[in-house]
Amino acid sequence: MPSEEQVRARIETLTAAIEQQKQVLKDLEEQRCAAQSELNTIIAPIARLPVEISTDILLQSLPTPGTWAAVTELERVCRQWRAIVLCTPIFWTSINDEGIPPPAFPDILATWLERGQELPVSLVLQDADLSMFTYKAAGIQEYAFRVRNLELRGVGDQELRAIAFDFPVLSSLTxxxxxxxxxxxxEVLHGAPNLANLNVLEGCSLSWDPHPVPMTHLNIQSLRCEGADTLDLDYLTLPSLRLLSISQCDEFGMNDLRRFLTRSNPPLRFLHMGVQAVDKVEWIVPSLKLVPGLLDFEVQLCGSPVTFFDLFRNDHDLLPELRSIVLDARDHHVLPSGYQGMMDFLYHRxxxxxxxxxxxxxxxxAFFLANADVREFQERGMHIHIGTEDRNFVPDL
Structure with a gap:
């Protein structure tokens, strides 16, 4: 019978052998992982791409602006992608707060923007009640000096006031x-002296104010208003405006537009108008005479384009610098006189x-082809599209 010392010695020997086998197994696991990574590199082309190309692919795959969830998901795909995302500041310069619990927003934003280093920031803030929105405002205040693009959805007066900070580099507000x-x-515009683009989209409603306090903003170059109740131009003077888009001019008021252009005297180059009342087409003329340097003109008509072309037939000096015109009459029949007016317009321009x-x-x-021949103008190098959105009825030369 073996002694106690002999049994203890055998146990120690077995324990040492077990530990040795564990280390061998661990080494084999590491070697297998390395071999698998090597195989992945061989069979997966993306893993062999230069870091710059992989980075660009990942950036293109993100929504704009990138949601919090989208960027964090990229981190979880593999170690290579995580390394790229964490060390590339541009991934952290655009954030949509969708899916972020409001109380966590300040900390997440701070981490996000720290990784973005000193680059300008784009933010999209979604609807939240005031008590929750204050968390978002608290997070933004410290970084307002870096915000270049800001989009606000579903907010009201109280939420707007909560973020009426100084935004010295804000370029676009939606x-x-x-x-x-x-x-x-x-109040928000006053805090953004370098704002260049203001977009007031469908679904916005600005309460009517019987005593507006007018404001002159010296830097806004692009103003887009969509919907019937978006923005009253009597509040604004924009002397640097180059692009103006108003989707529903009948609701907007042609007189308001004329007063705005008279007051602002802007170097307007692009104008888009939705004229939905047939009897108001001729009301455009006083406004157009105020922007003789206009280059691009888009009009969405409620009625036939006959009346529209008559505007230019009666005044060949209207918009003398015009280079491009888009006329949307897709819901209306064009009479022969309409095509004759179009031909007259093309001839004089x-x-x-x-x-x-x-x-x-x-x-x-068929009616268009029977009533108009635009080959002469095509031969002069003019691009002419007459037809549906995706089909041109004009025959090729």
Whole structure:
């Protein structure tokens, strides 16, 4: 029978052998992982791409602006992607707060923007009640000096006031589904002296104010208003405006537009108008005479384009610098007089006009071909599209 010492010695020997086998197994596991990584590199082309190309692919795969969840998901795919995401500041310069619990927003934003280093920031803030929105405002205040693009969705006066900070580099402000007063909106604009683009989208409603306090903003170059109740131009003077888009001019008021252009005297180059009342087409003329340097003109008509072309037939000096015109009459029949007016328009504008795009119903194709021949203008190098959105009825030369 073995002694106690002999049994203890055998146990120690077995324990040492077990530990040795564990180390051998661990080494084999590591070697297998290394071999698997090597195999992945061989069979997966993306793993062999230069870091710069992989980074660009990942950036292109993100929504704009990137949501918090989207970027964090990229981190979890593999170690290579995580390394790329964490060491590339541009991944952390654009954030949509969708899915972020409001109380956690300040800390997440701080971490996010720290990784973005000193680059400018783009933010999208979603609807939240005031008590929750204050968390977002608290997070933004410290970094307002870096915000270049800001989009607000579903906010009201109180939320706008909560973020009426100084935004010295803010270049673009977008409001969507927002219900606020012009007074509060102007407070935000006062804090953004370098704002260049203001977008007031469909679903916004600005409360009417009988005593507006006008504001002159010296830097806004682009103003887009969508919907019937978006923005009252009587509140604003924009002397640097180069692009103006108003989707519903009948609701907007042609007189308001004329007063705005008279007051601002902007170097306007692009104008988009939605004229939905047939009897108001001729009301455009006083406004157009105030922007003689206009280069691009888009009009969405409620009625036939006959009346529209008559505006230019009666005044050949209207918009003398015009280079491109888009006429959306896709829901209306064009009479022969309409095509005659179009031909007259093209003839008198043939020296400078480079492009005409007129959208008409599909059923109009044969009628158009029977009443208009635009080959002369095509031969001069003018681009002409007359037809549906995706089909040009104009024959090729």
């Amino acid at each position: 409001l969507a589904e927002t219900n606020c007063s012009p007074k509060v909106l102007l 043939r020296e400078l006009l480079r492009s005409l795009r007129m959208l008409i119903p599909k059923k109009e194709e």
